[in-house]
Amino acid sequence: MQIGRSYPQRVRDNILPLSVAGTLPEAFKEWAFTENTEDHEDAIEVCQLCEHEDLRYHFEIKNEFTNKTLWVGSQCILKFNLSVFENTQRLTPQEAKKKLERLTQQMRQESCFNALRCLAQKEDNQILSNALQFYEKNKYLTPKFAFVVLWRLDHLKIDHSASFFKVNLKKAKYKNDLQDMESSHLKMIWPALTFAQKQQAMRLRTPA
Numbered sequence: 500m501q502i503g504r505s506y507p508q509r510v511r512d513n514i515l516p517l518s519v520a521g522t523l524p525e526a527f528k529e530w531a532f533t534e535n536t537e538d539h540e541d542a543i544e545v546c547q548l549c550e551h552e553d554l555r556y557h558f559e560i561k562n563e564f565t566n567k568t569l570w571v572g573s574q575c576i577l578k579f580n581l582s583v584f585e586n587t588q589r590l591t592p593q594e595a596k597k598k599l600e601r602l603t604q605q606m607r608q609e610s611c612f613n614a615l616r617c618l619a620q621k622e623d624n625q626i627l628s629n630a631l632q633f634y635e636k637n638k639y640l641t642p643k644f645a646f647v648v649l650w651r652l653d654h655l656k657i658d659h660s661a662s663f664f665k666v667n668l669k670k671a672k673y674k675n676d677l678q679d680m681e682s683s684h685l686k687m688i689w690p691a692l693t694f695a696q697k698q699q700a701m702r703l704r705t706p707a
């Protein structure tokens with residue numbers, strides 16, 4: 500990365516040589532998201548369009564005339580209104596945003612699966628294999644499963660992001676389990692709870 504180039508200059512330098520059009524925003528019209536994504540597991544990657552650093556997720560874009568590709572952040576696709584398709588339909592900016600969020604969510608879920616599978620392999624434990632089965636079926640964990648899973652992942656130092664796991668608190672049983680949970684256990688699952696769930700947990704555990 501050359502120092503001193505402005506943000507718009509960096510974008511132009513990176514995209515114009517790979518495009519047919521010689522100016523922005525004409526060049527942007529030639530580019531579309533290819534549906535390819537990559538999770539680099541840590542925020543270590545660079546957007547090849549704007550050179551923004553610390554990206555964990557890459558989205559591939561391709562020029563329809565030159566067939567050149569770039570790995571970029573989802574923000575650049577949205578900011579420059581690059582084409583995002585569903586089947587053959589070009590999405591509106593709002594739909595495109597939703598789609599890219601959905602794909603990011605899928606990558607997060609996949610990284611949870613990988614961590615859980617790795618855990619179930621390392622530790623021969625019925626609770627963990629049940630948790631894995633449950634997660635595969637429901638795409639969320641119960642508070643009790645979440646505790647065991649996050650505790651063991653942490654203990655065995657298996658790379659994971661606790662906040663990517665989803666915990667269900669809708670069923671009465673799960674609410675009760677959360678209410679009766681030891682504080683140290685609750686602390687373990689805390690990062691996996693949403694803001695609303697954290698508030699719910701505090702209400703449930705405050706003596707009336």
Ligand SMILES: [Zn+2]
Pocket residue numbers: 546547548549550551571572574575
């Ligand atoms: Zn970017």
